Amino acid sequence: MIKIEGVRKVFNGVTVLDHIDLKVEKGEVVSILGSSGSGKSTLLRCINGLEKLDGGSISVDGFDVARPKELAEARKRSATVFQLFNLYPHMTAVQNLMLAPVEVLKVPKAKAEADARALLASVGLSERADAYPAQLSGGQRQRVGIARALAVNPSYLLLDEVTSALDPEMTAEVLRILARLADEGTTMVFVTHEVEFARTISSRVVFLEKGRLLVDLPTTEFFADDGGLANPRVRQFLSNMSKG
Numbered sequence: 001m002i003k004i005e006g007v008r009k010v011f012n013g014v015t016v017l018d019h020i021d022l023k024v025e026k027g028e029v030v031s032i033l034g035s036s037g038s039g040k041s042t043l044l045r046c047i048n049g050l051e052k053l054d055g056g057s058i059s060v061d062g063f064d065v066a067r068p069k070e071l072a073e074a075r076k077r078s079a080t081v082f083q084l085f086n087l088y089p090h091m092t093a094v095q096n097l098m099l100a101p102v103e104v105l106k107v108p109k110a111k112a113e114a115d116a117r118a119l120l121a122s123v124g125l126s127e128r129a130d131a132y133p134a135q136l137s138g139g140q141r142q143r144v145g146i147a148r149a150l151a152v153n154p155s156y157l158l159l160d161e162v163t164s165a166l167d168p169e170m171t172a173e174v175l176r177i178l179a180r181l182a183d184e185g186t187t188m189v190f191v192t193h194e195v196e197f198a199r200t201i202s203s204r205v206v207f208l209e210k211g212r213l214l215v216d217l218p219t220t221e222f223f224a225d226d227g228g229l230a231n232p233r234v235r236q237f238l239s240n241m242s243k244g
């Protein structure tokens with residue numbers, strides 16, 4: 001389980017996460033919605049131990065991300081795909097996927113390469129396995145990013161607006177893969193502006209505003225008039241989204 005309790009984060013005197021409580025159990029797909037600047041990316045960065053907490057605690061399968069000795073264990077269990085492609089430009093797709101298994105998990109190179117090629121095939125990229133990131137389209141790069149996150153066999157996959165830099169066709173390619181992962185039972189925390197997609201794949205929807213977690217409901221309740229939609233802030237957000 002990812003357990004977030006009373007988390008506070010302050011940047012330059014401004015509270016950007018304010019007493020956040022959130023639990024993600026294995027098998028759940030949790031979507032995080034909220035306007036730009038509401039703290040979604042910061043929350044994912046805190047789960048990774050990339051930001052120091054100013055209050056509260058976060059643990060991943062019981063490993064406290066604030067304790068240096070436990071952070072490595074926590075990080076082995078969760079993998080993040082970021083908004084902007086962050087592949088290593090000097091490595092091919094297959095080399096990008098092999099890096100963490102070989103360097104961190106000490107998987108033998110031959111096995112890591114076979115696993116990497118199989119994962120790339122599973123995201124429709126067997127033919128592009130030996131291409132460098134610059135030779136790939138945005139959608140292909142983001143699919144490599146997802147495959148690279150899966151290469152460490154994480155218990156939790158964290159996704160930060162992975163389609164926001166993509167055109168509609170490439171977005172569809174990537175969402176298809178995420179839908180399949182959700183079907184297969186991959187636990188995901190999914191920050192997105194794709195509200196309709198969130199609605200179809202999530203078991204729960206969380207709404208952040210100005211660093212506060214305003215709503216946390218099972219998906220059908222979130223989108224019900226007497227559930228999440230009864231919150232005027234949620235209603236306004238969804239109506240702004242549907243206007244594009």
Ligand SMILES: Nc1ncnc2c1ncn2[C@@H]1O[C@H](COP(=O)(O)OP(=O)(O)O)[C@@H](O)[C@H]1O
Nearest residue numbers: 011012016034035036037038039040041042043
């Ligand atoms: N490294 C940083 N230094 C200062 N302020 C930051 C930093 N990262 C994020 N912020 C601020 O924290 C708030 C939340 O940002 P962010 O988590 O990126 O929101 P979201 O992902 O929901 O758009 C914003 O006001 C942003 O400007």
Ligand SMILES: [Mg+2]
Nearest residue numbers: 040041042161
């Ligand atoms: Mg963000």
